[in-house]
Amino acid sequence: xxxxxxxxxxxxxxxxxxxxxxxxxxxxxxxxxxxxxxxxxxxxxxxxxxxxxxxxxxxxxxxxxxxxxxxxxxxxxxxxxxxxxxxxxxxxxxxxxxxxxxxxxxxxxxxxxxxx
Numbered sequence: 001x002x003x004x005x006x007x008x009x010x011x012x013x014x015x016x017x018x019x020x021x022x023x024x025x026x027x028x029x030x031x032x033x034x035x036x037x038x039x040x041x042x043x044x045x046x047x048x049x050x051x052x053x054x055x056x057x058x059x060x061x062x063x064x065x066x067x068x069x070x071x072x073x074x075x076x077x078x079x080x081x082x083x084x085x086x087x088x089x090x091x092x093x094x095x096x097x098x099x100x101x102x103x104x105x106x107x108x109x110x111x112x113x114x115x116x
Contacts, residue, residue: 005097008047011027025045025064027045028072036105041104044058048100050095052089065100073104082106084110
């Protein structure tokens, strides 16, 4: 991906991030505008625009992304009370950065799934 992708630039080390977990294929870092006491983004290092593209293009990497998200939830102490794992896809789904990313959210009751 070109230099215009924020998350590709984080993977490349061009933009700093507070990394909480890294594997050969994934990177997890704290969201700079957290929506919960714990808000970590988990991304594949390889660029895919959204979760649908990732799931169709590389199911094994999609599984690695989920495994990293689960490990982050465990590391952050979220397994006991629970957490939310969320992918926003496309404009209607609220996606703002078009590099697939999972939000690991927890640390407090999160309320309803959707605001109406």
